[in-house]
Amino acid sequence: MYQHFKTKAIFLKKVEQNEADFLFTLYTEDFGKIKAIAKAIRKPESKLAAASQLFYVSEIEFIEVKAGRILTDVFVLERPNFQSEEKLFVAFKISDYINKHFFEGVKDERVYQFILRVLRDLQKIPNEQEELKRFLANFLKGLEGCLGCSLKD
Numbered sequence: 001m002y003q004h005f006k007t008k009a010i011f012l013k014k015v016e017q018n019e020a021d022f023l024f025t026l027y028t029e030d031f032g033k034i035k036a037i038a039k040a041i042r043k044p045e046s047k048l049a050a051a052s053q054l055f056y057v058s059e060i061e062f063i064e065v066k067a068g069r070i071l072t073d074v075f076v077l078e079r080p081n082f083q084s085e086e087k088l089f090v091a092f093k094i095s096d097y098i099n100k101h102f103f104e105g106v107k108d109e110r111v112y113q114f115i116l117r118v119l120r121d122l123q124k125i126p127n128e129q130e131e132l133k134r135f136l137a138n139f140l141k142g143l144e145g146c147l148g149c150s151l152k153d
Contacts, residue, residue, distance in 0.1 A: 002063040002065045003063065003064045007031060008060075008112075009034075009059075010026060010027045010028075010055065010058075010112070011055060012033075012054070012055075014052075014054060020039075020040045020041065020043050021038060021039050021042070022038045022052070023038075024037070027098060027115055028112065032103075032104070032106040032111070032112075033102045034104055034105065036060075036062050036068070037070055038070075038071040048074050051076045053079075055080045055095070056076055056077075058074045058075055058076050058077055059075045060075075078120075081123060082122065083123070084127045086127060087122055087123070087127060090136055093136060094139055097139075097140070098143075101143065114142060114143075
């Protein structure tokens with residue numbers, strides 16, 4: 001027996017699993033940070049592949065079974081456009097910090113909204129090295145505020 005869930009999520013990380021699967025780390029509106037496997041997503045006929053990209057904001061459906069969570073459907077709400085490798089690098093740094101400093105299954109809608117706002121703002125800032133450094137520093141200050149502690153790399 002399994003339970004079926006639906007929530008909004010931000011795709012933060014993906015890791016190859018088995019022959020054709022990905023294990024995604026997502027930050028969700030209703031469950032906090034979770035991991036979910038997308039079965040057969042690397043096969044050409046996969047219906048989830050196009051909608052399951054890093055930093056996409058999506059409405060996801062998954063089932064929870066003994067072995068974990070399995071993505072069953074994804075509907076894209078926002079496709080970010082970072083416009084440069086430098087901004088994409090900053091997005092990966094943000095994702096890395098979130099993965100490192102948040103536990104799975106701890107719901108915090110403020111954090112979800114914070115991550116959403118940060119990824120939206122990153123798309124709008126000028127693509128200048130100093131602006132990107134300042135943006136990342138401000139993100140870390142905001143993240144420390146969410147966590148209530150100081151971050152060490």
